[in-house]
Amino acid sequence: MPNSSNSPLRLLQWTVICLFVVSGVQLKIRRNAQTFAQGSETTTPENNIPMRQGSPFKIALFADLHFGEDAWMNWGPIQDMNSVKVMSTVLDKEDPDFVIYLGDVITANNIMIKNASLYWDQAVSPTRAKGIPWASVFGNHDDAPFEWPMEWFSATGIPQLHCPAPTTSDAGGEDCSFRGTTRLELMKSETEHNTLSHSVNGPQNLWPSVSNYVLKLSSSSDSEAAVAYMYFFDSGGGSYPEVISSAQVKWFQQKYSEVNPDARVPEIIFWHIPSKAYKKVAPSFVAHNHCIGSIFMEDVATQEAEMGIMKVLEERPSIKAVFVGHNHGLDWCCPYKKLWLCFARHTGYGGYGNWSRGARVLEINQQPFSLKSWIRMEDGKVHSEVLLSS
Numbered sequence: 001m002p003n004s005s006n007s008p009l010r011l012l013q014w015t016v017i018c019l020f021v022v023s024g025v026q027l028k029i030r031r032n033a034q035t036f037a038q039g040s041e042t043t044t045p046e047n048n049i050p051m052r053q054g055s056p057f058k059i060a061l062f063a064d065l066h067f068g069e070d071a072w073m074n075w076g077p078i079q080d081m082n083s084v085k086v087m088s089t090v091l092d093k094e095d096p097d098f099v100i101y102l103g104d105v106i107t108a109n110n111i112m113i114k115n116a117s118l119y120w121d122q123a124v125s126p127t128r129a130k131g132i133p134w135a136s137v138f139g140n141h142d143d144a145p146f147e148w149p150m151e152w153f154s155a156t157g158i159p160q161l162h163c164p165a166p167t168t169s170d171a172g173g174e175d176c177s178f179r180g181t182t183r184l185e186l187m188k189s190e191t192e193h194n195t196l197s198h199s200v201n202g203p204q205n206l207w208p209s210v211s212n213y214v215l216k217l218s219s220s221s222d223s224e225a226a227v228a229y230m231y232f233f234d235s236g237g238g239s240y241p242e243v244i245s246s247a248q249v250k251w252f253q254q255k256y257s258e259v260n261p262d263a264r265v266p267e268i269i270f271w272h273i274p275s276k277a278y279k280k281v282a283p284s285f286v287a288h289n290h291c292i293g294s295i296f297m298e299d300v301a302t303q304e305a306e307m308g309i310m311k312v313l314e315e316r317p318s319i320k321a322v323f324v325g326h327n328h329g330l331d332w333c334c335p336y337k338k339l340w341l342c343f344a345r346h347t348g349y350g351g352y353g354n355w356s357r358g359a360r361v362l363e364i365n366q367q368p369f370s371l372k373s374w375i376r377m378e379d380g381k382v383h384s385e386v387l388l389s390s
């Protein structure tokens with residue numbers, strides 16, 4: 001049972017304080033969102049990300065961080081500090097231009113404070129500290145309802161809980177809450193408090209899915225010239241079923257007709273839970289077919305149902321690849337029809353599985369266009385390099 005003067009809360013507070021201090025210093029050093037080119041109505045600093053002159057555009061995918069797990073025990077906050085270390089290592093080694101948080105940023109079913117954004121904020125802190133812009137999508141754990149541990153109802157009872165208020169460092173049981181933080185609240189908090197965040201609370205007609213939006217990667221010399229479009233989808237889970245809805249499919253079709261009607265510009269897709277097509281191409285333990293990866297340890301855990309998104313993606317020639325998280329024991333990329341289906345790499349110490357942690361990295365070249373990827377591990381090693389489009 002945790003002791004009131006003992007470490008979980010202290011560790012949590014200390015991590016937050018350290019990250020804020022570092023972020024204050026480094027924000028001034030590096031490029032940030034404020035330097036993005038001003039453009040027309042369709043090219044705003046929020047939805048347009050210009051490439052840097054003379055260098056490829058590099059993206060790090062941070063998947064399944066699962067912050068806030070078992071916060072009532074010592075090891076929960078320690079796991080979160082380890083996840084911060086993994087992210088910092090990847091950011092130091094790769095120096096990416098952009099980061100994508102690919103869902104399951106937090107484990108909401110373990111979080112007993114009013115505002116789970118406190119944990120979300122810790123997860124984005126290493127990226128913010130380096131002044132790197134980012135975007136995020138939701139996974140199935142980000143707004144999952146609190147799950148009461150059965151042992152709390154046994155003789156040992158509920159542990160002595162210390163729930164910090166989100167805006168102060170004071171501990172206080174009065175701030176404990178088991179009602180959870182909604183997707184809308186989490187996204188609102190991320191976007192309102194972070195100028196570097198390019199995430200968007202998507203159109204209201206797509207609710208309850210929230211993280212639906214498109215970002216344009218533009219040429220370093222002309223912010224109107226698109227190099228690639230990146231589409232972000234909420235694949236559900238948590239407070240509602242794991243699915244990409246018909247409404248989201250329609251939204252996608254409207255969006256690409258608007259921004260890329262002739263499919264001339266390459267397009268890349270990001271969401272959290274693999275679609276059923278991943279199961280079709282999943283390599284067996286003996287044969288890895290044309291797949292590139294290093295861990296093939298699980299069956300694909302797919303979305304519960306499909307409402308047509310894959311059909312649209314398959315038929316659209318500009319779609320180069322789909323990137324998902326969710327399965328912590330898979331990190332492969334497999335060819336599927338004319339595109340690639342890829343897993344990220346489990347980045348967080350939270351969540352199931354003890355496979356060593358890392359992050360998938362993407363590299364986009366403008367002239368001629370190419371999309372490359374590899375995995376950077378927490379010990380600095382690199383593997384599974386693959387050319388996804390050229």
Ligand SMILES: [Zn+2]
Pocket residue numbers: 064066104139141326327328351
């Ligand atoms: Zn996960």
